[in-house]
Every structure is written in structure tokens, then in C-alpha cells.
Amino acid sequence: MSDILLFLGVLGVLLLGHEFGHYLAARWRGIKVEEFGLGYPPRLATLFVAGDTRYTLNWIPFGGFVRLAGEDDPDIPNGLSSASKLSRALVLIAGPAANIAIAFIVLSLAFKFAAPDFGRVRIGQITPGTPAETAGLEIGDIVNSIEGVPITSFEDMQIATREHLGEPMTIRVSRAGEELEITLVPRADFPEGQGPIGVTLSYPVSQMSWSEAARFSVDSIGSQVMAIVRLPARLISGDAAPEEARVSGLKGIHDMLAWASSVDRSSERPFITLNLIGIISVGLAIANMLPFPALDGGRLLFVFIELLIGRKISPRLEGYAHAVGFALLIILMVYFNLQDFINPIQLP
Numbered sequence: 001m002s003d004i005l006l007f008l009g010v011l012g013v014l015l016l017g018h019e020f021g022h023y024l025a026a027r028w029r030g031i032k033v034e035e036f037g038l039g040y041p042p043r044l045a046t047l048f049v050a051g052d053t054r055y056t057l058n059w060i061p062f063g064g065f066v067r068l069a070g071e072d073d074p075d076i077p078n079g080l081s082s083a084s085k086l087s088r089a090l091v092l093i094a095g096p097a098a099n100i101a102i103a104f105i106v107l108s109l110a111f112k113f114a115a116p117d118f119g120r121v122r123i124g125q126i127t128p129g130t131p132a133e134t135a136g137l138e139i140g141d142i143v144n145s146i147e148g149v150p151i152t153s154f155e156d157m158q159i160a161t162r163e164h165l166g167e168p169m170t171i172r173v174s175r176a177g178e179e180l181e182i183t184l185v186p187r188a189d190f191p192e193g194q195g196p197i198g199v200t201l202s203y204p205v206s207q208m209s210w211s212e213a214a215r216f217s218v219d220s221i222g223s224q225v226m227a228i229v230r231l232p233a234r235l236i237s238g239d240a241a242p243e244e245a246r247v248s249g250l251k252g253i254h255d256m257l258a259w260a261s262s263v264d265r266s267s268e269r270p271f272i273t274l275n276l277i278g279i280i281s282v283g284l285a286i287a288n289m290l291p292f293p294a295l296d297g298g299r300l301l302f303v304f305i306e307l308l309i310g311r312k313i314s315p316r317l318e319g320y321a322h323a324v325g326f327a328l329l330i331i332l333m334v335y336f337n338l339q340d341f342i343n344p345i346q347l348p
Contacts, residue, residue, distance in 0.1 A: 003258040006273075008062065010257060011250075014099060014281050015063030018288070021098025022091055023066045029087035032069035032078040039064060072319045074312065081315060088303050092296045099285035100221065103278040107217035110274035112210060116203035116267070119152050123173075123199050124268075130198020135184035137197075141173040142204055154201050161186050161196050202267060220275070224282050243346075249337035252345045253280065259347045293325025 016038070026033050032052050037043070039058035047055045052069075068091070070079015080088060123141040126132050143151045146160035147169050160169070165188040173180050186196035208216070234240035248256070260272040289297040302318050 003254065003261060006261055007250075007254040007257050010277055010280065011253065012061075012063050014102060014277075014284055017098045017102045017281075018095045018284065019064045019066045021094040021096075021101075022068070024098075025091040025094030026066070026068055026080070029083060029090060030078060031080050031083050031087060031091060033066060034069050035065075035067040037065045037067070041065075072315050072322075074315055085303050085307055089300060092300045092303070093289075095296050096285035096288045099281045099288075103221055103281040103285070104214075104217050106274050106281065107220050107278040108210070108213045110213075110271050110278070111206075111216040112208055112213035113205065114269040114271040114274060115206040115208060115213075115216075116269070116271060117206035118203055120204050121151050121154060121157050122202045122204040124202030125200035127194050127198040130190075130194060131184045131187060132197045132199045135182050137171070137173070137182060137184070137199065138175060141175050141180075144172045144174055144179065146171050157201060165196060205269060217278075220278065221282055224279060225286065228283075228286055246339075246345070247336050248345060249333070249340040251337060251340035255340075255345060255347060292329070293321040294323075294329055295325070298322065298325055 019036075023033055023036055034052070035054045035056060037056045037058050038047075039062060040060035041058050044057045044059050047057055049055070068080045070076030070081045072081055073079060074081040076082060080091060083091075121143045123132070123137055123139055123143065126137060126139055143157060145151055146157070147164065149156070149160055151157050151160065165186050168183050168185050171182045171184065173182060184197060187198075188196070190196055190198070231240060231245055235242065235245055256276060257273065260276045261270075264270045264273050288295050289300070291301040292298045299322070302313055302321075306313055
């Protein structure tokens, strides 16, 4: 149940944030917003009316939508279609831009509060009745050194421990701002799964400033965008396997979020989940910017064509193109979702 709630919550926020971007840009450019809906129709209730906009609650509790005046009719004053090319472009770009902004915020939070510090070793769990418990090690201790040898990785700790099986060894740890010295004797003979001293290792949270977290967030978004842009060429050249280009449906997204959540629960930090949310948000932005009818990028393409030819494209022709594009998108969505059941995504 918690995985389903996570899935619904994540997609709901990303889709609603996308629509809120369109909403803010439309209000900024003086384009009439007829309705801003929470969830999808049919309408459950009108929450309130402010200015010319009706704010509604709808029966399908998932995402939201924005209904702009004159989306395909240039004769409606203060409508989208009658607005300037710049205004229309800004409104169309605002949705994907909102998803990029959400990704930036989520990734910044991940790097600031949940990123593992791979250069330090933390005591994650202690098995009762083992040398670690007897000697006084505690969950959360940061291992600095063993017998004077610095510990900067799991491997360092494992090697140092095995070198002192059956004999006393001194461990220096940091705890609550203090450095302590603890002596214990690693077992030469121990139950399977416990190890010589009976601890499970983990990584502490990296100590980052907000500026560092923001920089890592920008780098992560940039890397993902470039990876997607380069993917077609890599597929053609054979440098990428077809599985890398697979588009995930709703089940695939649910499965990935459930996997990330389970990994994060064991490490006690939501780093992978937050990163995955950022990846999904960036992917949603890029997908919507594709020059395909019915998508934001498809509508933006018509604005660009009008700029090139110097005149308005027939609203009837544009409406027909978007209707056909929408039908094709529905078919593709059905196909992608069926693939998630027939050939599930292989998770680590």
C-alpha cells in the first residue's frame, strides 16, 4: 500500500506541477484561465471562483489540468490562440520548465540531506551479543581508524578487521562530536552473516552546503538531458542496447519507485528515491518537449512554423493535427503499459 501511495503521490505532484507551470505563465501573459482543476474530470465540486478562473476538485484524484480560453480558436479575446507568438511559446514551455524546476528542488534536497559520503564508514547495525556490542560500539558511530590505519571504505574496515582475528584491536570512532577509542577482539569463528565483530556497515550522510547540493543537482539534470539527446545516435551506432531506450509505463514507474524505496529503507535515507523522482520529472519535461502533435513541443512547433512563414496556420488544420497526435499518443501509452506486464523492467 505504501508503494502505491508513493507512486500516486509522485506522479500526482509532477503532473500537477507541470500544469501549474502553464497556469502561472498564462496568468503572467494575460491569457484567460477558464479552469484549474485538481484531479481529472468528471468534476466533483467547484472549490471557488476567483476572477475569470474556476478552481475545481475532480473525481479522479491524480494530477490536474489547466483549461485555457481559446486554445484552438484565435477569435476568442485573451485566449491562447489569439495571444502573441512569444506569449504562446512561454506558456507552452512553462509546463516542462516547471518539471525541470521540480527536479532541481528534489535533487538539491537529495544531495543536501541524503547523499551518502563514500569516503567515511558508519556503523549501521549491531547484532546483540557480538564483540561490537560488548565493547560499546553504537549505531551511528563513524569509524575513523583501526590500529592507527585510516578507514575510508568498507573494504578498509574488512581488511583491518581480518588482520586482527582473535586478538585485541583499537578502533577510533566519532560519536556526537567526540572521538572515542574502543578496544575489541574480532572473532575468528563467527555465525554466517554476522562477520568477525557483528556489525553492518553503512555510509553517513555527506556534509554538503546548499551551493554544493545545487551544483550537483544541475550537473545531474544536465547529464540526464545529454544522455537522452545522445541516445538515438548511440542506438544507431550500436553503442547502446535497445533496452536503454525503453519507455516505461505506469507499472514500470511504480516498480522502480517501489525498488528505490525498499533500498532507501535499508540505508535509512531517501537518496535513491529522490534521485529517481528527479529523473522522472526531467524525463516528463523532455517527453513533453518532443515536436509531436498534442504535446507541448508539438504546439510549440506550430508557433515556430508561423514565425517562419509569417502568417497564422489554419486553426482547423492545427486542431486536426493535434487530434491525430493525441490518438497516436493513446495507442503508444497502451503499448508501453502492456509492455510493462509482458516484459517487466529488470531492476537491480
